[in-house]
Amino acid sequence: MFTVSDMMTPNPHTLQQHNTLADAKAIMEDVGIRHIPVTDMDEQLIGIVTQRDVLSAQESSLEHITKNNFLSTLDIPLEKCMHRTLMSVDPHASLKEAAVYMQKHKIGCLPVVEKKRLVGIITDADFVSIAINLLEIQEEIEPIADDNDAI
Numbered sequence: 470m471f472t473v474s475d476m477m478t479p480n481p482h483t484l485q486q487h488n489t490l491a492d493a494k495a496i497m498e499d500v501g502i503r504h505i506p507v508t509d510m511d512e513q514l515i516g517i518v519t520q521r522d523v524l525s526a527q528e529s530s531l532e533h534i535t536k537n538n539f540l541s542t543l544d545i546p547l548e549k550c551m552h553r554t555l556m557s558v559d560p561h562a563s564l565k566e567a568a569v570y571m572q573k574h575k576i577g578c579l580p581v582v583e584k585k586r587l588v589g590i591i592t593d594a595d596f597v598s599i600a601i602n603l604l605e606i607q608e609e610i611e612p613i614a615d616d617n618d619a620i
Contacts (some may be wrong), residue, residue, distance in 0.1 A: 473567050476599060477581045478591035483508045486515065486548035489506040494523045494543060503594075504578040504588050507551045514580050514587045516551030526550070560589065568596050586614035 481495050483506045493505050499518055507516035526542035558567050558579040567579055571593065581589035 471564045473558050473562050477591040479589045481590040487546050490526050491543040493518045507547050507582050512586050516553050518551050553609050
């Protein structure tokens with residue numbers, strides 16, 4: 470049985486609650502990721518910020534001009550906007566359990582937590598990669614039907 474630890478991204482990029490949405494946006498763009506766990510000084514998971522959060526903030530009605538200063542919602546500290554109600558998974562959980570959980574709850578990632586510490590992350594993109602690998606294996610096992618073999 471494959472477990473979450475077999476496919477997770479270990480030691481994911483993280484931010485702390487004093488970082489801003491602008492920091493999250495920069496990392497997401499630089500590294501090409503869509504989810505950033507927020508941790509405390511002990512690497513305990515306390516929140517998560519997503520690409521959707523960043524995009525929503527940029528389009529938000531919260532952005533406004535105040536006395537010649539432009540206040541951007543991207544300057545908001547993560548502690549004010551991160552998701553605090555978190556779903557996480559143990560690294561020893563089965564991949565199927567994690568996939569079913571993500572599908573059932575319509576979430577794009579699961580932080581992987583062991584002994585209260587963030588040790589990895591598994592995302593919907595990881596499951597797409599798994600599906601592609603399984604399809605490639607299936608193609609290797611099953612011969613491609615030849616039109617001349619048709620009855």
